[in-house]
Amino acid sequence: MPGGLMALLDDVSVIARAAAASIDDVSVAAGKAGTKAAGVVIDDAAVTPGYVTGLSPARELPIIWNITKGSLRNKLLVLLPGALLLSWLLPQAIIFLLMLGGCYLSYEGAEKVLEKFGEPKHGQTLQDPIEDLAEFEKDRIKGAIRTDMILSAEIMAISLNEIATISDSFWIRAAALAAVGIAITFAVYGAVALIVKMDDVGLHLAERDNGLAKRVGRMLLHAMPRLLVALSAIGTVAMLWVGGGIILHGLEEIGLHAPTDWAHGVQHAVEHATGALSGVPGWASYAGISALFGLVLGGIIVFVLHHVLKLGAHAEAH
Known part of the structure; x- marks a missing residue:
């Protein structure tokens, strides 16, 4: 009996060590994937505050929470199983889906730029009379979740690519992707919630009797509108940047190397010219070329959709 008990305990310890090793593999894979996806995470955090800017302060957190839930659904119920399935059955299709997403991001970004230069606005805006505020809010949430789907797809694709270099276990890949998706979602939308409510914090501090708190509160009240405009x-x-970068990377993956080679050539030239400080200028040059590429591509898509195919109702510009 003691021998049987010792054998059982030994088996349990082996299983426990195996489980611990698997958890460690998941954490390592998730950490590496999250680091690689950091650029897209920053983009996601910068895009989202625009969807609540100008709405009632009482509705800001509920809207962000609804977007957060939509983002989790995007990642865990659609993108995670889809990424795993495609990586197993048809890995070649992933790059084309990412490029389609890159075209959509380029289109959205170019549309916003062109609207600043006189292009008629598309869809209802806060400057228009809003007849149904609840419906307008739903549309904004849907728009945010739709954009999140594209950014999340890029995050999950980058993550899957990194995780694949660490483990070929289906379950470790699935667990690491889920961990990355959940952690990034709460990090992004937690930061967004802090940003959009910072003016309320400033108002609360400005009403305090403490002189330092009052000054900090007033500083926040003056800074937040400018910060939200800057974030927009x-x-x-x-x-x-992300849309153009996805397309450039995709073209390289399918064998069209010239655009990406030229962009990297400019990056390397900038790095060579800037010497010890080459990292940031080199990165900025490639990011700038990606953004310019996305603007040109997005502008072409805007022209085709709005002026050739006449899709989208033009809202009166104010």
């Missing part, structure tokens, strides 16, 4: 601009550039 950053979000537009981010759409173009």
